[in-house]
Amino acid sequence: MERYDLSIANITGQLPEGASKEQGISLAIGFFDGVHLGHQEVVRQAVSLARQQGLVPAVMTFDPHPRVVLGHGSQYQTVLTPLADKLELLADLGVEAAYVIHFDHDFSEVTAEKFIKSFISPLGVKATTVGFDFSFGHRGEGNADTLRLYGNGEIHVQVISPVFLEGDKVSSTRIRDRLADGECHDASLLLGRPYVIKGTVVHGDARGRLLGFPTANLEPEQPYVIPRLGVYAIYVDVLDDEGFSEGRYTGVLNSGFRPTFDAPGGALKLEAHLFDFDGDLYGRQLALTLDTFLRAEKKFESIDQLVQQISSDSAQAKEIFSVRSED
Known part of the structure; x- marks a missing residue:
């Protein structure tokens, strides 16, 4: 076209x-x-x-x-x-x-x-x-x-x-409201496809790798609607230069302001941890498909608590995708 x-x-x-x-x-x-x-x-x-x-x-x-x-x-x-x-x-x-x-x-x-x-x-x-x-x-x-x-x-x-879907008119406003509530499944039904955010991986502070959960810090290239802040189970497509997927992975996304580390008023960050991936993604374009909202973002009193929570988030996401693959 x-x-x-x-x-x-x-x-x-x-x-x-x-x-x-x-x-x-x-x-x-x-x-x-x-x-x-x-x-x-x-x-x-x-x-x-x-x-x-x-x-x-x-x-x-x-x-x-x-x-x-x-x-x-x-x-x-x-x-x-x-x-x-x-x-x-x-x-x-x-x-x-x-x-x-x-x-x-x-x-x-x-x-x-x-x-x-x-x-x-x-x-x-x-x-x-x-x-x-x-x-x-x-x-x-x-x-x-x-x-x-x-x-x-x-x-x-x-x-x-x-x-109409489930008795209400399908509209962009309704979809925005569903995303604001973290209701990815409802938003996907209204869209007729999953909600996707595309962007480029940029350098962060490498803190995730030090915690044992390396993350790809995504910088959206366009002003996407950002859903409810928090942690999501996601699919991640690594895109080639023409925008086609070179590989799909599962993972978790933290969308928020990292209150455990950063002072209030900082920039919103999208940090994706990919399961079963080992490689360099800097400068690559990713497409994040939001599947399931897991929890709201919160501030942890210690690094150990944060690591335990990330482990729990990852286990929950893997269970979701495991059940999905069996259906």
Whole structure:
């Protein structure tokens, strides 16, 4: 899938190689943070329509989150799926082209009518697919009916109803809340896949190795939503230069501020201890899959107590993965 950057000053209207404007586009529109079950339904319907009508299946999304730019939500400084992850997931759903609009204050002033005439119509869009709560344009003045109105009958608009799981609507906010509670399994059900954090291994103080539990100190490369602080049973994929897994390991993750060693106000650290791994990971990219929350982070009165707790955490995680492998 190719990525195209559009801006209010530079509307390129590019299409995938071999496609033409005359062929037309079936376009799913949205921010799609998490690409969760609800988002997936929107995208799948756009792809299905493209297949039926011989159109190019595409997505238009925005970066960064509009609420960040408009100052309406500091929590959206972090995301469930950074742009690169989002594009990979969209490609897996059959999307062939992605139009990424840089959302800034200038773009926030674009009216709904201008958005359609300047950003949608020039691409040769024949069909759009949006979620039930979709809005666009200055102050959110536009909706699905507005798309139909200013599309002058030339753009088919389909609206996808919300997806419900266990009686409640699937949403990015619900997923964030589940992660804040350490409920990895619930978050995974809503996402339709496990929650993953990617980053690069950086040098730490090597204290874990001295304690007998060497850790990989992960520095996230993007502003991921960090779940509830504490200790998790995790899967760890060591990635190659193209982002593919070279090997998967189990382990434990401590996400927090290390109160036993560090003074209050320090930086958040993600420290992963990999079981059955012996090697150098510095500078390597890892993908951490959060499986099970084990306990909250706490301050220990002695190093011996900490070592005993880490041993207990590791044993608990190994038991979880042992049972999982037997299922």
